[in-house]
Amino acid sequence: MASSSSSSLRSWRFNVFTSFHGPDVRKTFLSHLREQFNRNGISMFDDERIERGQTIGPELMESIGESRIAIVLLSKNYASSSWCLDELLEILKCKEDMGQVVMTIFYGVDPSAVRKQTGDFGKFFNETCASYGEGERRRWSKALNDVGNIAGEHFLNWVNEAKMIAKIAKDVLQKLNATPCRDFEGIVGLDAHLKEIESLLDLDYDGVKMVAITGPAGIGKTTIARALHSLLSRRFQLTCFVDNLREICPSGLDEYGWKKRLQENFLSKVLNHKDMRICHLGAVKENLCDQKVLIILDDVNSLKQLEALANESAWFGPGSRIVVTTENLEILQQHGIGSTYHVGFPFDEEAIEILCRCAFRLRSPLYGFEVLCTRIIRLCGNLPLALCVVGKSLRGKKKDEWEDVVNRLETILDQGIEDVLKVGYESLEENEQTLFLHIAVFFNNEDSDLVKAMFSDGTIDVKRGLQILVYRSLIEISTYGNIIEMHKLLRRVGRQAIHKQEPWKRQILLDAHEICDVLENETGTRAVSGISFDISGINDLIVDERAFKRMYNLQFLKVYKSRDDKLKFDILAGEKSRDDMNDVIHIPEEMKFPRRLRFLHWNAYPNKCLPPSFHPEYLVELDMKHGKFEHLWKGTQEHVYASKRDIYLYAKEHGWLEQENEMMFEFISTYHELNIVECGAHVFTVEKEIRRLGFDQANKATQSLLSTLILLKE
Structure with missing residues (x-):
């Protein structure tokens, strides 16, 4: 018998395959049967274009296996054709191996004559066998005996052929309905x-x-x-x-x-x-x-x-x-x-099940694999394709092998996943690709209005570009807050695309060692518009004072730490403070930042203020979390708010504010909007004329700590 799972793995291309002797029935009974099937929406394999010979060709064999039901139309001359007999062998094999349904029609021949190969039917069978060996005769004889024992419609029992055909079509429909395709069983959701x-x-x-x-x-x-x-x-x-x-x-x-x-x-x-x-x-x-x-x-x-x-x-x-x-x-x-x-992303529970069905053929993780499974769904962003690819690659592997694969996933995108996801990126025009890459590196989970402000110089039509990325399902923009969201694997596709660019053509630098060389040896070029520098693996870097000189088109600079090294040190024992840990970059006081800088994120900026030569007139966003700021800069800045821009200042003293005390103030003037987010005990001062910002909306505890905040007079 066919196993219960074998038919569930098949993909049925046709509802019905019909095995018959053409001269007996093609222009009469079979043509009427085909017409009835068409009226009932039953798809039947059409063999008219196949040239019949002594042996069955691969196309016909494939079509038999792709049919949910096989109808064997047994007529007087059926056994005169070795072709028909070989078809019958294949049909019975599919019945046994794949659960194919077999129906019989006895057209002008008695079932007993088929089973025993007697009468005219037996005569033609013997004539066919004369050209073949005894082994072939035995196989064909057994097949005819087996099919003759399958109850079916007997032509002599019907006085009306049309009614017989209608009954056959009805039976086929019932069998199709009773045997639904199980190809997709177990697919979550x-x-x-x-x-x-x-x-x-x-x-x-x-x-x-x-x-x-x-x-x-x-x-x-x-x-x-x-x-x-x-x-x-x-x-x-x-x-x-x-x-x-x-x-x-x-x-x-x-x-x-x-x-x-x-x-x-x-x-x-x-x-x-x-x-x-x-x-x-x-x-x-x-x-x-x-x-x-x-x-x-x-x-x-x-x-x-x-x-x-x-x-x-x-x-x-x-x-x-x-x-x-x-x-x-x-x-x-x-x-x-x-x-x-x-089609939305599955919930975490569904994502775990998708992964486990592929990795373990179970609905939940094996004991001891729970944490690894959770890490994988996070790395895959709950994307079903990625979960299936990774899950199947882990099938049968031991826990330590799982850990190796998960660690690789942190930095390397599986080629099979990348090949699917990169199609959308590669279909974009050049400017749209540029916008895609900048979102992937700098602006995921940012306000779309902020991104528009970043490119307000007109080099890219951001409004149209964002619309195209949404249309292509490459990003989503939330209706609440206008926040841009790009899936983490698409962000990885973007980073992979950057790595594959020729070095001298790269607009965005990502590789930490390449960036170190650029900052130490002044090897940057005017092609560079953005730097995203992960200093997690950097031990010590002395930045050249003129590091940015050749990168006069640099507009986006982000320095951050993706991995926290605090576990390497016993901070409580005083071996190394967090500030010391973050002091891996040394910047000269007279460092010259690019004049066209619009986006500056520097986590744990090592100096007490920005250099006096810093030009903020193009600046749109400034984020200096965990820095040592005592001043924004020394000296006078005449053009801080020279144009209508949004400037975001971020600072937070480590561990000072709990989540519930985090707050935001907005100061809106004719020229600018100043958002102070997650401010701690640090004080920003500008040594020029000042005025105080009122804190009517702040809670009293936060007011007292922020009362020394002073801002540049408009």
């Missing part, structure tokens, strides 16, 4: 997705509906669409799942030729006609306008694809449903597809 999409499809509506499934790469859109196709196929006359749309059409064709080639491939698949050729772009409508079809267009990435394959509802018959999966929301807007289902 799938049932909920399918229920929502079925509701959007409104299958009882007689008109044509188009529905889109949206979401970022790797979220599971294709899996959901395949499961939907499997679930609903039997309810339509024709069905087709169209994937690899990016690869179907070769380059070098004009738009007309491109669309024509796309339609030819599409219709070949829908109508099951190999290498179909068409004369004009109206062929889809001509062939499908009276057919109830289910078409799923997977991974659509251009409007031209939709225009070629599903430009109008009128192209398809009543009751048809067109489902599109895409990461590009703009395409849907342009085409007018308003019904969309967005």
Whole structure:
């Protein structure tokens, strides 16, 4: 018997495969049966284009295995064909190995004659066997005996062929309904997705509906669409799942030729006609306008694809449903597809289950692996694709091997994951790629208005760029707060893209050793617009006073520590203070920062103030957490608030403020907005005319500590 899990692993391309002797039934009984199946939405493999010979070809063998039900149409001359007998062997093998359903029709032949190979049926069988060995005869004879014992429809029991055919179609539908596809069993959250999409499809509506499934790469859109196709196929006359749309059409064709080639491939698949050729772009409508079809267009990435394959509802018959999966929301807007289902990220519990099903074939972690599983879902950002890839790579591995893999995941993105995720980035125009990279490195979880201010020089159309990134599912902008969110694996894709650039072309520097060389030896170039410097692995660095001289286009500078080294020292024992730990960079007092600097984040800035040569007129954001500031800078700054900009000042004395005491004040003038966030006992002073900022909204405890805060007079 077939194992219970074997059929669940199959993907059934056809509802029915029919084994028959062509001269006996093709133009009569079989043609009527095929017509009835079409009316009932039952897909049947069509072998008319296959040239029959002495042996079954690989295409036919594959088609037998891809059919949920095999109908053996036994007629008088069936055993005269070694081809038919070999088909029968393969069908019975699929029944045994994969749980394929086998039905029989005895057309002008008695079941006992089939079982025992007697009468005319036996005569033709013996003639066929004469050309083969005894081993082949025994195998064929056993197969005929087995199939003859399968109860089926006997032609002589019916006086009306039409009623017999209707009964067969009804039986096929019942068996299809009774044996639902189990290809997608165990996929976490799938049932909920399918229920929502079925509701959007409104299958009882007689008109044509188009529905889109949206979401970022790797979220599971294709899996959901395949499961939907499997679930609903039997309810339509024709069905087709169209994937690899990016690869179907070769380059070098004009738009007309491109669309024509796309339609030819599409219709070949829908109508099951190999290498179909068409004369004009109206062929889809001509062939499908009276057919109830289910078409799923997977991974659509251009409007031209939709225009070629599903430009109008009128192209398809009543009751048809067109489902599109895409990461590009703009395409849907342009085409007018308003019904969309967005696939969101799974909750942590679901993410753990996805990982464990792939790694352990269980719903929860093995004992001792709980913490590692939690780390993995964090590193994967709950992205199903990443969870599956990582989970399968860990299957059967020991705990220490898991730990090695998890540590690698901290810095290295799996190639299989990267290949999927980088497609969206690579499809962007150059300016959009630049914006993507800057968000990945500097501006994730930042206010979109702040990002617009960062590029207010007009080098990038940020408003349009953000819109495109949202349309392509590369970022999300929260409706509350306008905060930009990019998935952590997409941020890794961005960093990988930067690392792969030629060094002299890099706009953003990330590699700590490369940055050390730039800052020590003044090797930067004018191509550099941003530096993100993780000093976690740096022991000691003396920055050259003129380190930024050649980087006069540098606008974004971030120095931070991704790993806290405090565990290496016993701070309480006084061996090393946190401030000493952070003093790994030494900056000359006369350091010359780039004049065009717009973004300066320096965690644990080592000096007591910025150098007097610092020019803040372009500055948009300043973040100096854990610094040793006593002054912002020494001397006079004439142009601090020369233009309408948002300047954010951050400071916090280590351990002084608890979460509940953190506060924000806003001082709004004609020229600027000053946000003081997480301020501690540090005092910012500017040695010029000053005025005090009132703290009417502050709690009393915080007021007393911030009362010495003094600001530059407007």
